[in-house]
Structure formats: structure tokens, C-alpha cells
Amino acid sequence: MLRRRSLIELLDEMQKRIEDSFEEFFEMFRERPSWDISRGCFEPLTDVIETQNEVIVTADLPNVAKENIKIHSTEDTLEIEATMRRGIRFERWGTIQREVEFCAFHKSMKLPAKVEPEKAKAKFKMGILEIHIPKQVKRISVKIE
């Protein structure tokens, strides 16, 4: 049988819903823009997957040629820089409402695990960069007593 909810429960539910909506709304504004007009730079869309042995990072780099991509990695960070084939001009860009031209991508990120950057491998196809970096793995054999 369905139980009729009390007024307090309904008010609690309503309050939670309002709080959630506000949190979502302000979360939007806490984010920084994915572009930097002073450098004419976009932050590329990226995805990071951690498997047992490696960290795989992909990045969407349209309008870029392979030779114009630079990747730098330390044991726990990765930086991707790329210059576009031709600048992309927008007449009135977003909140700043003036003409801007973007000609590069830049993204720095913290990796989810310590890696061996010197063993990293990358490929670039259809504007998608895929980097495989082996994780620092310490394997210790455990003796059975």
C-alpha cells in the first residue's frame, strides 16, 4: 500500500530539489571557458582512460596536421600543444562580442597515475590524437607460506 508522505517530507524533497538545481546552475559558472583569446587558443576536448597497465589520453584536434602537434609528459602530467592548418575566425565571439581568430590548441592535465613518459606512444588519425603511456608498475611476487 502506498504511504501518504508528510508535509515535512514533501518540503524536504522540495528543498533538496532546489539545492540541486542551484548547485548545477552555479557549477556552470565555476567552470572556466574552454578558450583563451589572448593566445588564440582552444582547449581541446579530451578523454582519459586508465587501464591496469597504461593511461590512454585522446584529444580532438580538428584542422591540425600531425607535424604541428607537440606532446610533453612528466611522470604525472601531460601537455598537448597544436597549431591549426589555418586560423578560424569568428566575427562576434561569445561573451566578448568581438572578432577573434583561433589558431592553436593547448591543454595541460594531471594524469590519474604515475607513468613512464619515455615509453609513451602516440598516433594521430582523423583529427584524433591518441596517446598510450605505460604506468609505473611495481610487481612484487608474494610467497605462499
Next chain:
Amino acid sequence: MSEEISFVEEEIIKKDTPAIILGLPDVGLVGIISAEHLVHALKMNKIGYIESDLFPPVTILHKGEIHSPFRIYGNGGFLLITSEIPIPPDILHQFARTVVKWAKSKNARMILALGGTPVPNREDIENPKVYATGSDERAMGIIKESAIEKIEEGVIVGAYATIMWECKKERIPAIFLMAQAFHGYPDPGAAASAVTAASKILDLKVDVKELLEKADEIRLKMRDLMKQTDKTMRTIGKAREYEIPPMYG
């Protein structure tokens, strides 16, 4: 706060048995990229919008004018619904029921949902394949006539999943076209395949050359929407689409 979702028609929609095309933010933004291309190619006019207090407080400014992110377009025997923001996960069922109820009120002959299906090796695929699923026998018949490969087993998650289910219940033939696409990156190539398949179903001639030529620009413009859509897709467990369904028999 009103919990209603309403269709507001700015022009009287008199179409007889229209086909309703849906282009919503989803995998690779295939739906919205395809919808935008179809609006231009079929010279569709904005004829209405969808509003609700349950939608995020977002308004789109275009050429100095204020627009709803949930818009309805029309021309000839076609209506098209598109959205420039992801549909909040907690209202997906209600949204689907409202869309299908509205389609029924328009005596729609068919609902055609345009979207993507994520493939892990998308960068190795030159021409993305399009698969389809239908809500009933009539829809399945159209898929067969159009020589589009039917998807036999799989999982659909999100707005299209709920819309397809509502169409099945309400006996409206609905077809969901799924082009092989990048999961979290805007995919105009997949959209071109989806538009080509949609043209077969709707018996239209739509050139996708411009869509392919402008692919890089579209990918750049759609980055922020893709980011927001990706967040929503994670919330609703979109990655389940990679799964094999456990049904047997």
C-alpha cells in the same frame, strides 16, 4: 514551479500526417549536427519551441534575437525538433511522453530519431555505417525497404530510448538511426551518414558535401555542447550502450 513541458506553436501547424525528425544532443552530437544540416537543406522555418520550468535557465541569442534552445522547425510534410542543450536526465521520461503525445496530436506518420552509436575504433572508419531500430512492424518495414541494416541486439540509453518506448506504447512508427560515431567528440562525418540514411527513409535528396567540407569548423563550434552532453551522458550511464544485453530466448 510548474512541472509541465509544453509545445508552443508560433505558427499554426496544419501539416497532414507529417514525419517528425528528432535531432537531440547525444553520442558525437550526431543528432543535432544532422538536424542543423537538414534545417538548412530543407529550408525549414522555426515554427515553435518547447518550454518548461524543468529546463535549465538557458536562452540562446542568435543574430541579436532571443531563442529557446528547444526549437521546432517545419517545411512541407516535415517537422523537426532539436535542442541546443542536453535534456536533463531527471525529466527524460516526461520529455519523451510529451514529445510523443504532441506527435500523436499532429497525427504524425512517423518519428525519425537521428543519433550515433559509439564505436571504439571510429578513427579507422572512413564511411560510418548506419544501423536502425524500429518501434513496430511498420517501422521495421520502412527500415527494410530503405536497405538500412537493422540492429538486432543492443542497449539504448537516453532520450531516444524513452521516446522509442513511448512510440511503441502509443503505436506511432518510430525509427532510430544510429551512425557509427565518436562517443565524446562531435562527429560531422557520422552526421553525414545519418542524413544520407534519413534521406532514403524520407525519400529526399539531401547533399552532405557542405557538411563534410565544414567538418573541422563544426567540430570546433560544437566543443562546448559536446562537453555538456558528455557530462549528461555519464550521469545516465550512456556507456551501457557498449554492453551486450543479457536477454536470451
